[in-house]
Amino acid sequence: MGYDVQEVELRWQARWATDGTYEVENNGTKPTYYVLCMYPYPSGPAHQGHVRNYTFGDLNVRHARMRGYDVLSPIGFDSFGLPAENAAIKSGAHPRPFTDARIEELKASLKRLGAVYDWRREVRSHDPQYIKWNQFIFLRFLEAGLAYRATAPVNWCPGCQTVLANEQVLSDGTCERSGDLVTKRELEQWFFRITQYADELLEGLDELEWPERVKTMQRNWIGRSEGATFRLAVDGRDDVSIEVFTTRPDTSFGMTYVVLAPEHELVDQVTTPERRAAVDAFRERVRSATDIERQSTEQTGRERGVDTGARAINPFNGQSVPIYLADYVLPGYGTGAIMAVPAQDQRDWDFAQAFDLPIVRTVQPPDDWEGEAYTGDGPAINSDFLDGLDVAQAKKQAIEWLVAKGIGEATVNYRLRDWLLSRQRFWGCPIPIIHCPTDGAVPVPDDQLPIVAPDDVEFLPTGESPLRLHEGFLRAACPKCGGPAMRETDTMDTFVDSSWYFLRFCSPWEENRPFDPEMTKRWMPVDQYIGGIEHAILHLLYARFYTRALADVGIAPKELREPFPRYVPQGMIRMDGSKMSKSKGNLVAPEQYFESVGADALRLFHLFVGPPTDDVDWTDQTDEVIEGCGRFLQRVWRLGTDEVQGPAAIDRDPTAEDLEIVRASHRLIARIDDNFSRWSYNTAVAATMEFSNTLHRYIAEGARRETLAEAVDTLLLMLAPMAPHIAAELWAHRHDGAHIHEQPWPEADPDLVAVTTATLVVQVNGKVKDRIEVDAGIDEVEAERIARASEKVAEALNGGEIRRVVAKPPRLVNLVVGPPASG
RNA sequence: GGGCGAGUGGCGGAAUUGGCAGACGCGCAGGAUUCAGGUUCCUGUGUCCGAAAGGAUGUGGGGGUUCAAGUCCCCCCUCGCCCACCA
Numbered sequence: 001m002g003y004d005v006q007e008v009e010l011r012w013q014a015r016w017a018t019d020g021t022y023e024v025e026n027n028g029t030k031p032t033y034y035v036l037c038m039y040p041y042p043s044g045p046a047h048q049g050h051v052r053n054y055t056f057g058d059l060n061v062r063h064a065r066m067r068g069y070d071v072l073s074p075i076g077f078d079s080f081g082l083p084a085e086n087a088a089i090k091s092g093a094h095p096r097p098f099t100d101a102r103i104e105e106l107k108a109s110l111k112r113l114g115a116v117y118d119w120r121r122e123v124r125s126h127d128p129q130y131i132k133w134n135q136f137i138f139l140r141f142l143e144a145g146l147a148y149r150a151t152a153p154v155n156w157c158p159g160c161q162t163v164l165a166n167e168q169v170l171s172d173g174t175c176e177r178s179g180d181l182v183t184k185r186e187l188e189q190w191f192f193r194i195t196q197y198a199d200e201l202l203e204g205l206d207e208l209e210w211p212e213r214v215k216t217m218q219r220n221w222i223g224r225s226e227g228a229t230f231r232l233a234v235d236g237r238d239d240v241s242i243e244v245f246t247t248r249p250d251t252s253f254g255m256t257y258v259v260l261a262p263e264h265e266l267v268d269q270v271t272t273p274e275r276r277a278a279v280d281a282f283r284e285r286v287r288s289a290t291d292i293e294r295q296s297t298e299q300t301g302r303e304r305g306v307d308t309g310a311r312a313i314n315p316f317n318g319q320s321v322p323i324y325l326a327d328y329v330l331p332g333y334g335t336g337a338i339m340a341v342p343a344q345d346q347r348d349w350d351f352a353q354a355f356d357l358p359i360v361r362t363v364q365p366p367d368d369w370e371g372e373a374y375t376g377d378g379p380a381i382n383s384d385f386l387d388g389l390d391v392a393q394a395k396k397q398a399i400e401w402l403v404a405k406g407i408g409e410a411t412v413n414y415r416l417r418d419w420l421l422s423r424q425r426f427w428g429c430p431i432p433i434i435h436c437p438t439d440g441a442v443p444v445p446d447d448q449l450p451i452v453a454p455d456d457v458e459f460l461p462t463g464e465s466p467l468r469l470h471e472g473f474l475r476a477a478c479p480k481c482g483g484p485a486m487r488e489t490d491t492m493d494t495f496v497d498s499s500w501y502f503l504r505f506c507s508p509w510e511e512n513r514p515f516d517p518e519m520t521k522r523w524m525p526v527d528q529y530i531g532g533i534e535h536a537i538l539h540l541l542y543a544r545f546y547t548r549a550l551a552d553v554g555i556a557p558k559e560l561r562e563p564f565p566r567y568v569p570q571g572m573i574r575m576d577g578s579k580m581s582k583s584k585g586n587l588v589a590p591e592q593y594f595e596s597v598g599a600d601a602l603r604l605f606h607l608f609v610g611p612p613t614d615d616v617d618w619t620d621q622t623d624e625v626i627e628g629c630g631r632f633l634q635r636v637w638r639l640g641t642d643e644v645q646g647p648a649a650i651d652r653d654p655t656a657e658d659l660e661i662v663r664a665s666h667r668l669i670a671r672i673d674d675n676f677s678r679w680s681y682n683t684a685v686a687a688t689m690e691f692s693n694t695l696h697r698y699i700a701e702g703a704r705r706e707t708l709a710e711a712v713d714t715l716l717l718m719l720a721p722m723a724p725h726i727a728a729e730l731w732a733h734r735h736d737g738a739h740i741h742e743q744p745w746p747e748a749d750p751d752l753v754a755v756t757t758a759t760l761v762v763q764v765n766g767k768v769k770d771r772i773e774v775d776a777g778i779d780e781v782e783a784e785r786i787a788r789a790s791e792k793v794a795e796a797l798n799g800g801e802i803r804r805v806v807a808k809p810p811r812l813v814n815l816v817v818g819p820p821a822s823g
Numbered sequence: 824g825g826g827c828g829a830g831u832g833g834c835g836g837a838a839u840u841g842g843c844a845g846a847c848g849c850g851c852a853g854g855a856u857u858c859a860g861g862u863u864c865c866u867g868u869g870u871c872c873g874a875a876a877g878g879a880u881g882u883g884g885g886g887g888u889u890c891a892a893g894u895c896c897c898c899c900c901u902c903g904c905c906c907a908c909c910a
Contacts, residue, residue, distance in 0.1 A: 211828095212827075212828090213826090213827050213828060213904080213905080216826065216827055216905085217826090217827085217904095217905060217906075219826095220825090220826065220827095220905080220906055220907095221905095221906080223906090223909065225909075225910085227910080244910085245909095245910065246910060247909090247910065248910080259910090304908095326908095327908080328908040328910090329908080329910075330908075330909070330910090332909090333909045333910075334909075334910060335910095337910095338910045339910085340910085341910090345910070346824085347908060347910080348910085413909080413910090414909095415906095415909055533904085533905095536905085537905085537906090608835090608836095608847080608848070609835065609836085609848095610835060610836060611836085614829095614836090615903085615904095616835090617835080619834080619835090621834060621835075621849060621850075622835090622849095624848095624849055624850075625834095625835070625848070625849050627849090628848055628849060629848085631863095632848085634863095674839080678839080680837095680839095682835090682836070682837085682847085682848095683836095683837065683838095683846085683847080685847080685848090686836090686837075686846065686847035686848075687846095687847085688847095689847055689848070690846075690847065693847090696864095700864095759843075761842075761843050763842085763843090763890085763891075765890075765891095766842095766890065766891050768843055771843070803890095804890060805890090806842090806890050806891075808842065811842065811843085812842050812843080812891090814842080814890050814891065815890090816890050816891095
């Protein structure tokens with residue numbers, strides 16, 4: 001009987017769907033397990049990246065289920081976003097039908113892959129119910145002071161007369177649509193106060209089972225740095241002082257000038273009349289410069305800054321130093337002003353050189369130091385009461401001095417900024433605010449939620465949100481005074497949608513609240529989170545913030561802090577050196593493999609090709625490897641059907657060879673358990689291949705019927721999470737239609753896993769001279785005796801004196817010899 | 824510039840605590856089956872010397888620790904990713 005891949009796979013997929021095999025109730029009694037793949041942006045049929053992602057997820061779901069858990073396996077769609085809006089602008093049609101069509105395509109692919117979900121729990125970001133609770137949460141955050149309004153610059157395209165997302169600005173700073181140079185424009189926008197959680201988000205990382213490099217990325221993103229802030233008097237001015245932040249208060253005696261960011265609020269106040277024109281010209285140049293230009297390291301020299309004419313007093317030594325503006329000081333970090341210490345900071349050094357400013361070393365560099373600015377440790381010099389102290393001591397002393405003087409204190413600074421969530425886009429969740437001329441920004445009352453964008457909108461090729469032109473949407477009564485007011489037309493960043501969808505999955509049918517905290521308690525945190533590393537910073541950080549904030553405003557359980565204690569980032573699929581993606585047009589559709597070798601073979605390929613976190617190169621050889629996986633499954637099929645077993649198997653009392661097969665089966669289980677726990681799926685597949693080869697050899701030499709049947713069953717159980725269709729089909733054949741995925745995961749018997757014999761490697765001076773089969777239980781004395789008895793070893797010794805014996809029974813003996821004793 | 828990874832046959836990769844380097848697969852070669860191609864099965868396959876037995880050599884390069892190093896330490900080279908004027 002041949003294996004009709006298509007027929008078998010489609011039949012089982014239909015059965016899993018109609019039986020609701022992977023639907024899970026919220027009132028089960030088994031222990032719970034929550035497996036989650038990052039919900040996808042619906043871009044159409046699945047590509048290989050999806051296949052890889054959902055193969056890992058599905059393996060975890062099926063494996064956990066067989067291990068006896070109630071498994072929550074939900075999926076949804078991150079269905080708001082720019083691509084759909086762009087498609088709408090291009091076609092003039094509303095993004096909703098476009099998005100719904102893409103979702104259906106992606107769903108079909110996932111089902112054809114054999115990935116199983118509780119489809120009753122499907123969540124879509126653009127669903128009015130989801131929008132409602134998204135807005136509800138925003139309003140609670142607003143009440144709690146976690147959301148606020150402030151002005152911030154946006155990318156503005158003068159040609160399109162519209163705001164651009166960062167990804168719409170090309171690397172040369174021009175608009176991707178019109179080619180105009182993009183400028184900055186200040187707008188009133190909404191923020192989430194994520195910085196309030198900076199410390200907790202940082203500390204929480206320590207206990208997460210995430211790859212170290214992802215944690216490092218988050219740590220760097222949060223960017224905690226300890227230092228001091230202190231105030232500098234402005235020479236001849238009692239009314240203003242400049243506050244600076246530094247991580248090196250120990251170097252304060254080396255301050256030879258002060259720098260304000262060009263945007264700093266004190267610039268106008270301190271600039272002297274004779275420098276006014278030069279300062280204004282500089283500020284204008286910085287303002288119109290693109291981020292690229294401003295951050296260009298090419299730029300050096302005098303165009304990078306300007307003298308304000310004002311002077312500040314260094315409180316440490318009373319010296320008067322000039323105040324400059326420089327583009328390398330950023331308005332958003334620290335206090336937007338620095339004390340410049342060129343001897344210990346290379347940027348300050350370069351600037352000082354360009355402007356002929358003095359350089360005073362306050363840390364003694366090593367004797368062989370040939371560089372410029374020295375940032376290392378060393379004794380303080382030229383620093384009065386700090387002289388002789390090392391950097392750490394000097395920092396401490398300097399801060400104590402500032403505190404005693406009452407002009408500064410130790411401070412902690414973060415690189416992390418508050419989360420700007422406003423987007424001047426149509427295809428997103430509307431921000432539920434009404435702007436009233438008398439009452440200002442007024443929250444939409446809960447009973448008016450959701451605020452959903454209208455259907456009768458016209459998409460113009462300007463890129464501007466059509467909400468801004470829709471009178472019916474715009475006009476609203478102020479909830480406070482009832483007067484005429486205008487609706488907010490900005491929508492939320494789509495990262496907002498993805499910051500709590502995993503909580504909604506726990507009780508997606510809730511109509512009176514975002515989710516049921518009890519059900520959240522039952523399922524959360526997610527036991528295994530899987531998704532691309534491109535979300536390693538923002539999505540994961542935002543979701544961690546949201547979870548805490550929801551707990552703190554009382555929507556989620558108080559004790560829920562970390563949503564994803566265990567996260568595995570899968571590697572990306574590369575082709576010709578770049579990421580495989582729809583936009584690059586280098587997709588290799590999974591469908592062709594579904595039709596040829598089948599979903600199981602393609603899944604097996606993705607598991608087998610390498611470690612899950614490694615990138616996969618799609619090459620000329622890839623098709624051959626996929627076919628190899630298909631060939632392996634054909635061999636499994638022959639093992640699992642009577643074709644081989646019937647004529648070949650023998651009824652007999654068990655022999656030593658038969659027992660070896662039983663042992664090999666248990667070793668396979670132990671190995672798969674270990675591999676699965678370490679996410680080493682490539683070696684897990686290799687283990688099943690090895691076992692299959694063992695069984696084929698066993699059959700060739702005459703297999704015992706019962707032993708073979710049990711061994712094949714074990715192989716099928718191990719394959720059930722990896723190649724579910726063929727495993728299900730063969731199991732049903734062999735066990736009267738029973739369902740393999742409802743079988744318990746077998747347990748390896750330690751007695752059978754333990755080896756009874758081992759290969760003792762005998763080395764002479766570290767070189768392998770002999771290999772001897774020995775009893776696994778031998779001790780050191782016995783191992784040495786066996787090693788010395790070896791003829792090959794005697795030959796290699798060649799009369800040399802054994803000076804030392806290293807015995808590690810039962811695996812290795814190393815005989816260390818000197819030269820032959822000379823006569 | 825900073826941080827984090829990684830470099831193993833023709834290729835993807837394996838080797839959990841230092842203990843037989845190259846599991847498993849692809850490819851390739853030879854053979855069996857076949858009219859032939861395909862399929863399937865068997866055998867071989869790091870490199871060098873050798874007919875073979877066997878020997879030498881071998882995990883980016885150099886040094887070190889150790890009875891023993893792909894694995895640990897130091898220096899260097901190359902590649903990848905992330906953050907990048909963060910005071």
